[in-house]
Every structure is written in structure tokens, then in C-alpha cells.
Amino acid sequence: MTGVYLTLFLFFLSSTTVHAKTIDWVVTDFAPYYIFNDQYAGTGRDESVISLLEEQLPNYTFKRVILPSSRTVREVSNPNHTYCMLSLYQSEHRREHIAFSEQASTIGLSPSIAIHKELLHSLKLDPNAQISLKKLLSEYKLTLGISMSRSYGETIDNVINTNADASIIIRPGRDTLASLTYMLKKKRIDILLGYPSEHFYLAKSMGFDDELIQLPLTEASELSFGYIGCTNTAQGKQHIKTLNSALAIIKEQPSYHEVLIRWLPDNLKPLLEQRLQANKNASTK
Numbered sequence: 001m002t003g004v005y006l007t008l009f010l011f012f013l014s015s016t017t018v019h020a021k022t023i024d025w026v027v028t029d030f031a032p033y034y035i036f037n038d039q040y041a042g043t044g045r046d047e048s049v050i051s052l053l054e055e056q057l058p059n060y061t062f063k064r065v066i067l068p069s070s071r072t073v074r075e076v077s078n079p080n081h082t083y084c085m086l087s088l089y090q091s092e093h094r095r096e097h098i099a100f101s102e103q104a105s106t107i108g109l110s111p112s113i114a115i116h117k118e119l120l121h122s123l124k125l126d127p128n129a130q131i132s133l134k135k136l137l138s139e140y141k142l143t144l145g146i147s148m149s150r151s152y153g154e155t156i157d158n159v160i161n162t163n164a165d166a167s168i169i170i171r172p173g174r175d176t177l178a179s180l181t182y183m184l185k186k187k188r189i190d191i192l193l194g195y196p197s198e199h200f201y202l203a204k205s206m207g208f209d210d211e212l213i214q215l216p217l218t219e220a221s222e223l224s225f226g227y228i229g230c231t232n233t234a235q236g237k238q239h240i241k242t243l244n245s246a247l248a249i250i251k252e253q254p255s256y257h258e259v260l261i262r263w264l265p266d267n268l269k270p271l272l273e274q275r276l277q278a279n280k281n282a283s284t285k
Contacts, residue, residue, distance in 0.1 A: 032201035087226030
């Protein structure tokens, strides 16, 4: 009988150890952060960072759980199962249910506008300078495309909400940004608001990225930070400690830097590199 109890104990101990060494990642079909189905499959920014972490933690098993984007944060917040997700924004409400890494897992440029080069030149805008969204709407009277129910930061949201006379096309639906990008291609809108990597990926997928240029906005913050979030359980907190240490290592690797700039247009890569260096210098002071 003692042998049976010993066997059960060893099985329980083994199962607990394996479970503790497994991290369940929530991933979602949202390019260019996760790319599942086209010729660029596997090259998404966030999925690539997860792969770098996996290489850094050979004693851990990484499992990917694909969920619709509408469910991701809800599932990571649910204490019935411990999940982790890359590149989450922190908020007071989220911190009640999610444990976050101290290290930022991804750093990117804040929202920009995409515009046809032809229109840029006709308006005599400087392709190497920031531009004011408010000026584009109120002075140049350009038609703006935005996704419904998406926040772009307090300042930009305020510009959109307080320019009642501006021409703004708001699109609902799951593939909103793709629809708006197609409208930009057909010149049914003049400018499109979104994150630079999203603009670039969609335009490249539609074969007209050479016709566009992206301009950073004066109303946007310089950088956008995303963090690893794990369910706020004992296991999730332990995962965060492990992943935070791994992040500190991979962020010094050239491969991590390559991932961050991979889905940026050429004119914005130097800007991100410049701001990343400035941020690094500031954090070491």
C-alpha cells in the first residue's frame, strides 16, 4: 500500500513540476503582431518576441492558445486559468486582475497618419517632419479614416472628438483597418490614422506600400509601451518574475531590435531607433 501512495505522490509531484514549467500564451490573429496565414506567416512582431523568450527559457514549455482578439484580455484576467499575453497596455483596472512585467516587452511608435506621397507633395508637406492632426483636419480639410471604438491616446482622441466640422470616416467591424486601407488605396479618404506597423503591413499586403508615406503626429507620445501580462494568480506572478528576467536579456540582443523595426516603413525606422536610444539613455541616468 505504501508503494501505491509513493507512486501517487511522485506522479503528483511530477505533474505539478511540469505544470509549473509550462506557460500558456494567448495569441490572436492580428497582423503584423501575429501573422498566421499569408506569405509573411510567423514573422509577426509579438510572436517573434515570444520565440526569443522561448529560446531564453529552454526549461519551460511554451503553449500558444489562439483566441479572438475580443476575448484575449478577458481570458488573461480570468483566475480560473493562468494565461500570459505579450504587449498589453497597463491600466488601473487591468492591474486588479493581471500581473504585469516591469520590463516593457515591446516598444513601438505611437499612432501616425498614412498619406499618399502624391498628396503629400501637392500640399508641400515635409516628409521628414511631424505633422499636426488638428492642422490636417482644420486647415487642409483632409478626410480622415479611423476605426470605431478604438482609442489613439487622450490628445488625439480629443482632436477627433472636438473637430465637429472635420470630414471623418468611421468604420466598424472586425477588419476595419483593412477596409480603411483599401479606401486609402482608392483615394476615398485622404489620410488614415493607426499604428505605423499596421499601416505598413496592410499596404504591403495590398501591394501599394511604395505609394504611401507615414508621418508621426505632434499630438502623439514619442513611444508606445506594451508589457507582458499574466493572470494575477500565484503561478502567474511566478511566470512574470521569470519572464521579466528573460526580457532583460533578450532586449540586449540584435535579434530583438530587428523584430521591433521589422514592420516599419524605411522612413520611420531611424526615428524609432533614435527614440529607443534616447529612452535607454534616460532610464540609465
